[in-house]
Amino acid sequence: MTSATNLDTDLTPFPDHTQLPESDGKFVKNWQEHPQSILLTDSIQPVLKQIHPDGQYCIGQDLGIYWRLTDPPEKGAEAPDWFYVGNVPPLLDGQTRRSYVFWREHIAPLIVLEFVSGDGSEERNKTPWQGKFWIYEQVIRPPFYGIYEVKKASVEVYEFIGGQYESLAANERGHYPIHPLGVELGIWEGEYQNAQLPWLRWWDAEGNLLLTGEERAEQERQRAEQERQRAEQEHQRNERLIAQLRALGVEPEI
Known part of the structure; x- marks a missing residue:
């Protein structure tokens, strides 16, 4: 008996993945x-x-x-x-x-x-x-x-x-x-x-x-939402400051 040493020649008689069953015919054991x-x-x-x-x-x-x-x-x-x-x-x-x-x-x-x-x-x-x-x-x-x-x-x-x-x-x-x-x-x-x-x-x-791809997407969505809220809060703060200055008779440079 010769030992298998050359993948291209010695293993030729042995089946590859296309010649072997891809399933044993059993059901998956549980849904999870x-x-x-x-x-x-x-x-x-x-x-x-x-x-x-x-x-x-x-x-x-x-x-x-x-x-x-x-x-x-x-x-x-x-x-x-x-x-x-x-x-x-x-x-x-x-x-x-x-x-x-x-x-x-x-x-x-x-x-x-x-x-x-x-x-x-x-x-x-x-x-x-x-x-x-x-x-x-x-x-x-x-x-x-x-x-x-x-x-x-x-x-x-x-x-x-x-x-x-x-x-x-x-x-x-x-x-x-x-x-x-x-x-x-x-x-x-x-x-x-x-x-x-x-x-x-x-x-x-x-x-x-x-994280999974879905979790990464959700994390990015939350990050974008937090940034949007931060920008909105900054905008509202600026609007209040402008209103306060105008109440004092100061026209701010915008």
């Missing part, structure tokens, strides 16, 4: 998964664009990471609820990614996030060759693995250190630093897409919440 993924993606995009001005990165949302060949093929994939991979093209040969094929790209995601729908045993399963935790730790090996439980308003984060995952301690703000990105991950209590929940969100290294 998609809004949660969108919230994470929307708010971190400005950070990733600074890190990758060439646009070479991709974000997966319920996208399969193929890590071994199986029959059927989808049994050889894990589909994290959210993950980020740097230094890879967002498109392949001009096509939207159907999956992330690990044996072709060899670059592990920097961070993988799972959103718990049940009791969390699936996300913490360390059974060799089957359990999510084992597969992430022993095969795919993203430097950071997060398990988010909306019912408990909690997230636990693991960092890959010395060949295994070590539980990462929260900082004084209760956030988990993801140093390669210069951000922190934590729980935010608030309303998003008409739901008041403990959402999983990003902060910068100074503890400032990373």
